[in-house]
Amino acid sequence: MDFSLEFPTGPLVEAVVSTVRNSESTPVFNHSVRSFFFAQLLAEHEGCLEDAAYDRDLLFAATVLHDLGTGSLAKGEARFEVEGADLAASLLQEHGLPAADVDRVWEAIALHTSPGIAERRGVLSYLTREGVGMDFGRHTELSSGWQEEIHIAYPRLDMVRSLVDAIVERAARSDAAGPRYSIGGELLRERQADGVTRLELAAASSPWAE
Template sequence: MTLPQEVRLSEWNLPDTEVCSAAVRLVLDVSLPVIANHTVRSYLFARELAAARGVRDYDDEVVFLTCILHDLGVTALGGGDQRFEVDGADAAVRFLREHDVAEDRARTVWEGIALHTSLGLVHRFGTEQAVSFSGISLDIDGAEKESLPAGFVERVHAAWPRQDLGFAIADLIAGGIAANPLKAPPFTFPAHLHELLNGSSLTFFDVVRNSGWGDEPVDA
């Protein structure tokens, strides 16, 4: 028998402070199961990767909140006119302020969420942002899964099924952009998915040609 998600949470030693519990309830309420499962796996992978790397001096609650809330931008709660990462980060901070989380900690969560697709950038912002990014990324690209304890991935997937996450979340992001093209600023990850799934996206050369400066291609 499959246990309900609320029960399974206690089996994984997840942070159970008032704000963490409220965050889980929020995500379960507003997200599709494929997204809710992804957010929990992201935290579990982040925590194990940090341990494997010997990284222990970080705020575990902040990492948990970052991972759990990081995809609010693909829900109705996080809808807006910005790329989904930023809409989601803004929604997360609104939630954290409602629960009296200190502004500096809320800002760290905002950065971790807003930058969670920014390879090569997020690690420069802080340990919590980097730890969160590693877990979120691993659940998409599988990088460094060999660093996790034997059997850990299988146990996580049994409790929190993938449901074809990679393709499912791409469809959600691209669907949001089809309804509101403002959500795909040129050259961003959302714009990349927009081109893959919706068939059109501005290129850098489109921007240059439309600038009005008259720049021409340089001869090789």
Template structure:
């Protein structure tokens, strides 16, 4: 594996504030890999201190030559994510980290291993109903939930801000891939698992080992079910989001306007 750095972390407060209310179009798998170097809890949310998490089986020390972080924070993050996620979703976030680490290591990119791992493991919290916020993109609800959890783990504000950006941007590879590696990794790894983006760059034996360690367990149907659930229960959160395409295909009279609808409805004469 390549050396990992722990250089000073740049804060992203202003960009993070913009993203909280952004309705920009996400672009899952829309760009090639280019790795260059906070809110109230939603009602009914599950505890964020990991107390409800089941212990589960211990993680392997490494998979396909990629070391799985074993710091106290990494272990607590895994414990929490396992406790609130289905096996299918948990395996997805683990594959996200492993795919991204393999791709970045093959390119000789330096990154903070623990920071990238924590961001990957927490990146899909927003798919869970407990962490969804009315009219907010699932990425933002998940980023906020991760932030609350990590602050309780006493992670520094600077590092929490990197995780927040990684989660909030993970479905927009065109932006995420231009940010620091730990942010880009979540987008790249999740796109590899969701749509096969850059999967051809992973050796077949490594791919097989990852899938043996963290099987897909019906991931495609599970992901589709999660998307449709959000479209039905929180439709305005997918305005100008790729999930809206799924809603329009499967849900009769889907109420979310298209980009064209929004443009033509603007209160101007021309």
């Protein structure tokens, strides 16, 4: 793979970028795009590019849309991963993607905060979760040749705090949006109890400077 900071092309990609840019904060938008680039680097490292199930366009959709449930389109009626997956599925359906591809993207987004499950649900769910995780500092050795260029193009801008703010705000809207033991529910409870979450505290020691 000749890695670059180029997106795939086509009307769907344009719709994905427009939807995310117009509904999410800039730090969260940048995080979503970085997750795509990191997921591609992981795919190359692990030989996923040769897997028949690998699809760069679907990986772009799943990673860039994975936090759609934290943006202005989300109503806080379900946990943010599920609400974001529903919103993403509607967008993909509008652009005529086959039902099986829509379902794969839905699953990848809905499971991206579910360790031990996403990794066992196919290459798209695995790469989506791990690409997101790399943007939180996992597997930094895989991106050492590109991380500076990626971060210059899409800076962090205190991403973790911005993302946690958005997740917590939506989790507080209804019991269904912040159920016990969901990441949204736990971040909400940590903020209410301590004023800061473990995710934010961990960011202070992340290899990526926030």
